[in-house]
Amino acid sequence: MNAQIDNLLTETRRFEPTPEFVAQANADETLYARAQADRLGFWADQARELISWQRPFTSVLNWENPPFAKWFEDGTLNVAYNCLDRHVEAGNGDRIALYWEGEPGDTRAISYAELTDEVKRAANVLTDLGVRAGDRVAIYLPMIPEAIVSMLAVARLGAVHSVIFGGFSADSIRARVDDAAATLIITADGGYRKGKVSPLKPAVDAALEARGDLPTQQTVRNVLVVGRGGNQIEWTEGRDHWWHERVPAASSVHEPEAFPAENPLFILYTSGTTGAPKGILHTSGGYLTQAAYTHRNVFDIHPETDVYWCTADVGWITGHTYVTYGPLANGATQVLYEGTPDSPNPGRWWELIEKYRVSVFYTAPTAIRAAMKLGRKIPKRSDLSSIRLLGSVGEPINPEAWMWYRKVIGGKTAPIVDTWWQTETGAIMISALPGVTVTKPGSAQVPLPGIEVSVLEENGTPVPPGSGGLLAITEPWPSMLRGIWGDPDRFRETYWSTFPNAYFAGDGARLDADGDVWLLGRVDDVMNVSGHRLSTAEIESALVAHPFVAESAVVGATDETTGQAVVAFVILKESQAEETADHAAVSAALKSHVSTLIGPIARPRDIFVVAELPKTRSGKIMRRLLRDLAEGREVGDTTTLADTTVMRIISADVAAR
Numbered sequence: 001m002n003a004q005i006d007n008l009l010t011e012t013r014r015f016e017p018t019p020e021f022v023a024q025a026n027a028d029e030t031l032y033a034r035a036q037a038d039r040l041g042f043w044a045d046q047a048r049e050l051i052s053w054q055r056p057f058t059s060v061l062n063w064e065n066p067p068f069a070k071w072f073e074d075g076t077l078n079v080a081y082n083c084l085d086r087h088v089e090a091g092n093g094d095r096i097a098l099y100w101e102g103e104p105g106d107t108r109a110i111s112y113a114e115l116t117d118e119v120k121r122a123a124n125v126l127t128d129l130g131v132r133a134g135d136r137v138a139i140y141l142p143m144i145p146e147a148i149v150s151m152l153a154v155a156r157l158g159a160v161h162s163v164i165f166g167g168f169s170a171d172s173i174r175a176r177v178d179d180a181a182a183t184l185i186i187t188a189d190g191g192y193r194k195g196k197v198s199p200l201k202p203a204v205d206a207a208l209e210a211r212g213d214l215p216t217q218q219t220v221r222n223v224l225v226v227g228r229g230g231n232q233i234e235w236t237e238g239r240d241h242w243w244h245e246r247v248p249a250a251s252s253v254h255e256p257e258a259f260p261a262e263n264p265l266f267i268l269y270t271s272g273t274t275g276a277p278k279g280i281l282h283t284s285g286g287y288l289t290q291a292a293y294t295h296r297n298v299f300d301i302h303p304e305t306d307v308y309w310c311t312a313d314v315g316w317i318t319g320h321t322y323v324t325y326g327p328l329a330n331g332a333t334q335v336l337y338e339g340t341p342d343s344p345n346p347g348r349w350w351e352l353i354e355k356y357r358v359s360v361f362y363t364a365p366t367a368i369r370a371a372m373k374l375g376r377k378i379p380k381r382s383d384l385s386s387i388r389l390l391g392s393v394g395e396p397i398n399p400e401a402w403m404w405y406r407k408v409i410g411g412k413t414a415p416i417v418d419t420w421w422q423t424e425t426g427a428i429m430i431s432a433l434p435g436v437t438v439t440k441p442g443s444a445q446v447p448l449p450g451i452e453v454s455v456l457e458e459n460g461t462p463v464p465p466g467s468g469g470l471l472a473i474t475e476p477w478p479s480m481l482r483g484i485w486g487d488p489d490r491f492r493e494t495y496w497s498t499f500p501n502a503y504f505a506g507d508g509a510r511l512d513a514d515g516d517v518w519l520l521g522r523v524d525d526v527m528n529v530s531g532h533r534l535s536t537a538e539i540e541s542a543l544v545a546h547p548f549v550a551e552s553a554v555v556g557a558t559d560e561t562t563g564q565a566v567v568a569f570v571i572l573k574e575s576q577a578e579e580t581a582d583h584a585a586v587s588a589a590l591k592s593h594v595s596t597l598i599g600p601i602a603r604p605r606d607i608f609v610v611a612e613l614p615k616t617r618s619g620k621i622m623r624r625l626l627r628d629l630a631e632g633r634e635v636g637d638t639t640t641l642a643d644t645t646v647m648r649i650i651s652a653d654v655a656a657r
C-alpha cells in the first residue's frame with residue numbers, strides 16, 4: 001500500500017472545467033455554501049425540489065436512535081409516481097425514457113407515457129398474483145426493459161424488490177429468496193450474452209426445488225416469466241405465468257398509493273467479510289432524494305437534451321440508483337443495453353454511443369482498462385463527439401486509465417467524475433462536481449455538498465493531510481442503508497462498531513495536502529473483481545463444500561484488467577489422494593465448482609494446491625502473506641505465524657506449478 005500511496009502522491013496533473021461547461025452546469029459553488037450553513041435544511045430543499053410528495057414532510061432527520069435513521073419520516077410519496085406519472089402529467093410523456101438495445105441488435109424506444117402504462121399494467125398483474133405492500137419480490141432478469149418495469153411495479157405497490165444479478169447461481173438465488181422470504185419471482189426464459197442465449201429460468205426452477213430443509217417452497221407462490229431467449233424451459237402449472245400473456249391483457253389504470261418515506265423500497269444483497277451475503281435495506285424518500293440529487297448534479301443532467309448511459313447491470317447498486325431510480329426520477333433519457341461490450345465486436349459500446357448520441361457516459365475502471373488494452377483504434381472507429389461528461393465507479397481508477405478515458409473517449413475535454421460510494425450508501429458520496437471542481441486523475445476528491453466524511457486513524461482521530469487511514473462517514477445521509485434485512489445486530493456490529501459515532505466504510509483512504517480523498521481499496525476481506533464485490537469467506541466456503549477440499553484460503557490479487565482477481569489456495573483431503581493426483585485437473589474442477597455454486601464472476605483465476613496454509617497462533621489465516629505470493633512479491637513479515645517455516649513449504653508448492 002505504501003508504494004501505491006507514493007505513486008499517487010506524484011500525480012500533479014490538474015484539469016479545470018471549461019468556461020462553456022461552467023456556464024451551463026447544474027452545480028455551482030453555492031451548493032457547498034448552502035450545505036455548510038445548514039446541512040439538514042439543504043437536504044430538505046433537495047427533497048422538496050426534486051421529489052413530489054403526497055403529504056409534505058415536516059421532520060427532516062430523526063436520529064434519536066442511532067444508527068437507525070429516519071429521513072423525512074412524516075412525509076408520504078409513491079416512488080414509481082415520481083419516476084413516471086409526474087413526467088407525463090408535466091407534458092413530457094413523449095420524451096424517450098429508454099433507448100433499449102438487445103445484444104442481437106433488436107431495439108425498442110420507450111417513452112415516459114409508454115413506460116408508465118407498462119408499469120401500471122405490471123402493477124395490476126402483481127396485485128392479481130397476491131403482491132401487497134411490504135411483500136418481497138425477487139427479480140432475476142437480463143438487462144431488458146422489463147427489469148426496470150418490474151422494479152417500478154413492485155415499488156408502485158409499496159412492496160420490496162430484491163434484484164438478483166443474472167450471473168448468480170441457483171444456490172445464490174435460493175439463499176436470497178429464503179432470507180427475504182420472497183413470495184414471487186420475476187425472471188425470463190433467458191437473455192443474450194456473448195452471442196448466445198444464456199438461460200435464467202432453469203436456475204430459478206433449481207432454486208425452488210424442494211430440498212426439505214429450506215422454507216423456499218412455502219414462500220414463493222408465483223413465478224412471472226418474460227419471454228426473451230426463446231430457449232426451452234420447464235413449466236410448473238399454477239405457479240408459472242408468462243409475462244406476455246398477463247401484462248398486455250391487464251388494465252393500464254392504476255392509482256399510485258402514497259407510502260411513508262421510510263417504507264422499504266428494496267433489499268440488495270452484497271458480500272461482506274463473512275460467508276453469507278448481507279441484505280442491505282433501503283427505504284423510499286431519502287433514497288430517492290439522494291439518487292435524484294446526485295444524478296442531477298454529478299452527471300450534470302439536462303433531461304431535455306442529454307442522452308445518458310450507465311453501463312451497470314440492474315443487479316448491482318449502480319444499476320438501481322443510476323439506471324432505474326436517479327435517471328427516471330429526473331425524467332432523463334437513457335440507453336439500456338442487454339449484452340456484453342464485445343458482442344458481436346469489441347467496438348459495440350462505442351457504436352452505441354455514436355448511434356444514440358450519448359452525452360453522459362458512466363462505467364467502471366475495469367471496462368476502461370479492458371478497452372485500453374485493445375487499443376484506441378477501436379473506439380476511434382466511432383464518432384464519440386456527443387460525449388460531454390464521463391463517470392467512473394466501482395474501484396479506484398488509476399491515473400493512466402483516467403487519462404486514456406479523457407483523451408480517447410472524452411475528446412480531451414469531457415470532465416471525469418470519479419464517484420465513490422457503496423451498496424450501503426445508496427448513492428454517490430464522494431465525487432468531483434462537474435463545472436466546479438478542478439479534477440485530479442486518480443482521486444475521487446471531495447465529499448458532495450451535504451455529505452461529511454473523515455479519514456481516521458484506528459483510534460478515531462483524523463489523519464493529518466498526506467497520510468492514510470480509514471474512511472468514515474461522520475453524519476447520517478438520506479440514502480444511507482437502514483439496516484441489514486432481519487439482522488439489526490449485524491448492522492450495528494458491521495458498520496458502527498469501529499468508530500463510536502461514525503459509519504465505517506471498509507475502505508482505506510489517503511488525504512492529500514489539499515484535503516482531497518484518494519481511495520486505496522478495501523481494508524477487510526472483501527475483494528473487488530471488475531468492480532464487483534466478492535467475499536473471500538464466501539468463496540472459501542464454496543471451495544470446502546467440494547468433496548476434494550479440506551481447507552482453503554482465498555485472496556484478491558492485483559490484476560491488470562479486473563483490478564483484483566480471485567486466487568485460491570487449497571489443501572486437499574488425504575482420503576481423496578487417488579482422485580486428486582492430477583492437480584491441473586483438480587484446479588479446473590474447483591474453478592467450475594465455484595462458478596456453479598456462486599456464479600461465473602466468482603470463478604478463481606488461479607487455484608494452487610498446497611500442503612499448508614499460513615496461520616497465526618490464534619488460527620487466523622494470514623491472507624496478506626498469500627497475497628504476496630499470488631502477486632509474485634517477496635513474502636512479508638512472517639513472525640506472527642504459528643509455524644514460521646510454513647511459507648517456505650507453500651512457496652515451493654506454488655513454484656512447482
Ligand code: 6R9
Pocket residue numbers: 270316317318392393394395396397418419420421422423424444505506507519520521522528531532533
Ligand atoms: C457503487 C459500488 C463498494 C466498494 C467500495 C470501494 C469500491 C466503489 C469506488 C471505489 C474507489 C471509487 N469503490 N467506487 N473505490 N473509487 N470511485 O461499487 O458499490 O458494489 O457496494 O462496492 O467499491 O471499495 O467500498 P459496491
